[in-house]
Amino acid sequence: MDTICSKGRVDPFTATWQPSIPLFTACSARGRPTYKYGGPVRQRHEKTRMDVNPSGQNEERRSRRRKSHISRSPEANDFGKMSGISDPYLGQNGKVGPAELLEEKPVAEVPEEPLQKHEFTFRVPRDYKQPNGDRHILHVVVIREKKAAKGSKQRLSDFQPLPSFCYLCGGPGSPQEEDRHRVLTKHAVGNGFQMLLVDYRGTGGSEKLDLARLANGSDDEKMRAFQQARPGNIVRDYEAVRLYLAQKARKANVDDRLILMGQSYGGWIALLYAQRYPRSLRGIMLTGGMPPITASPVKVYEKLFESVAKDNETFYNDASIRSGNKEDPRTLVLRVAKAILARPGRNPRGNNLSLATFASLGRRLGQPGGAAQVSGTPSAACAVDSKNTVFDIVDTHTFNKRIIYAFEHETQCYVSKKGDRSLWSAKQVRDRSKHYKWVSAKSAAELDELAMEGEFFLLGETFMPEHAEDYADLRNLGGVAFAEKLAARGQTEDMWDVPLLKANLKHMDVFSVTFPTDMYVNADLAEDATKQLGNAVKSITLHPSVGLRHNAIRADPDKLLLIFKDLGCTYFSKTVR
Structure with a gap:
């Protein structure tokens, strides 16, 4: 079958399909299609109008098909302008067959x-x-x-x-x-x-x-x-x-x-x-x-963190969205952060709640009414209750269920060239901001000091090194060490x-x-x-x-x-x- 490219002839009815018994094969611009019938051989009778030659009659049939309510394919002229299949991974001779x-x-x-x-x-x-x-x-x-x-x-x-x-x-x-x-x-x-x-x-x-x-x-x-x-x-x-x-x-x-x-x-x-x-x-x-x-991965995250900052400002400063929770968000986040540091260790399911994973609660800020949802989350009360309950409430990324989402997010979404890599690009952008210093704090006293510098911003859609160790299934696959090895391999295909x-x-x-x-x-x-x-x-x-x-x-x-x-x-x- 002819390979479709920007130059050369093309038959629009065979361009995208090659069944095990094709109805017809590609033909020259002057010749008729060669029909293949999977059943008994039978004679096809030509019906030629006196004023139309066979080639023109064939084109007339194609024209009628293209005018049908549900057409088979784009018009032949469009196919001639298309670049056709371009799958660099498979190469010129590779192809995909029916599942x-x-x-x-x-x-x-x-x-x-x-x-x-x-x-x-x-x-x-x-x-x-x-x-x-x-x-x-x-x-x-x-x-x-x-x-x-x-x-x-x-x-x-x-x-x-x-x-x-x-x-x-x-x-x-x-x-x-x-x-x-x-x-x-x-x-x-x-x-x-x-x-x-x-x-x-x-x-x-x-x-x-x-x-x-x-x-x-x-x-x-x-x-x-x-x-x-x-x-x-x-x-x-x-x-x-x-x-x-x-x-x-x-x-x-x-x-x-x-x-x-x-x-x-x-x-x-x-x-x-x-x-x-x-x-x-x-x-x-x-x-x-x-x-x-x-855009580079770092450029993407710089822009995304700008958007997240605006949602954080709404969360902290718009009193109308607090869903009946009268506690100031600054006090709420600081109190929960201190409670997390006071109760280190993994829960019975093997998950650990770090400050970075708690900060990921901010992923909800991007939803309609997200700031109100976060403000109304009973995280503070649960922080002194069951560790399982606390982790489940702030687990907005569900990385244990979506392993690919965790380890592959930066590479799949933001690395475009084969061999290029992104290694903690989101973390690089995060660590430049004073509003995220708190996620690395080690004590309640350090949190109090940082609170004097400004609000503790919550994170958006990101995968951080802390996540790789907090989530049991990610840790079992190798945690941070495996995440870095996978990222170092880079993108496998040009995007x-x-x-x-x-x-x-x-x-x-x-x-x-x-x-x-x-x-x-x-x-x-x-x-x-x-x-x-x-x-x-x-x-x-x-x-x-x-x-x-x-x-x-x-x-x-x-x-x-x-x-x-x-x-x-x-x-x-x-x-x-």
Whole structure:
């Protein structure tokens, strides 16, 4: 099959799909397709109009297909302008094939909704450079309009294929949680799509990291497990699942390209997908998900700490958000910090509460009403109660459940070049500020001295050396020492090729919503990235008065989808008015 590139011929109907028995193969610009039929040989009769030659008649057929309500692919002219597949990890001759189906559960009802769920287990290469090597297990869910009778044992293949809308959750290291996005799912299904949810590697129902085995394994084995769960492989996993679904969609003349909605880290995955496999995508929606594509890790954290500082100032100075708690936040934080130092040691689950982990409670400040939540947290009372209770209350990062999120956050999100590394960039920025000296204090007297210099600022979304020793599962894998070894290995793949990405995005619909007070994805850096991508992205940075923040897709999805509609997004035109 022809390789699609910026030069040379291209057949739009074979550009993105190569089933085991192809319906037809690539052909020259002057010749007809060579049809391949998997059944008995049969004679095809030509029907040639007197005023149209065979070549022109063939083009007429293609034109009619492109005008159908659900088109198979972008127009041929668009394909000719696309740069095509660009996966530097696989190289020029590498490719991704359809995922291997291991199990498909019978159709299931979605409780209290007119929807049905199809659940799959797939197998894909652990390393796509070795397609016949070890395999990795993926968990996939497809949600559609309810058509199956109650108690039916039907499979997805028993129903008419539909185009797929794919939600990419934040992370890294987070699973897809279908129950958290019911409103979005209903909008997708109500507009003729099926919702596609794929658990990222190491999360949810997909194959998780075997912590017990890794804890006893070599450092190389442990590092390889984390490296294989990075965005490059996540994109290839999605492409493998798409190719599996495409096998039937193509036969039914249904568009097999995906529409992606990337929330936060999901936006990283969406744009990397567009850069590497542009012919596989119909459009992209980013919600707080525009990555800082050329900013260094330190630059990113400098901007993020600026946002966190503003939320801390609100927490300390806005008396209206204290949820009935009359205690001054300065006194509250100082009192809890002293209580933590007075009761050192690990709780029965093996977790330790350091001042840095307590400071991570500030991650909640980035949510709507977050300052009120933090002010109302009964941390002070619990600090003299059960150690388990205290740790659970301030554990906003849940690193024991999201190991990848801990060890990989800086590398996966902010290191763009193969071989480059980020070693405690967040800590470097933290330690420059007088407002964070308190997290390294060793005594109550030292805390009292530091309190005279200013407020004790809480941390945002960061991974610190103290976390690597505080969380039992992180410590069992090697704690700080392992985190530093993994970071020293650096990025395993080049991430962003801005000219290529910019060129590819011109041939699909791309919409981006940025939140001005976002403490997780900085608005200034998001705007800089959008400018680099040119007018290919239809974007808006909301005014603070709109009231939406980073979690808008969960907090107020209807309002967010209206904003996308105003940008020109028509995917939900039937239900969003």
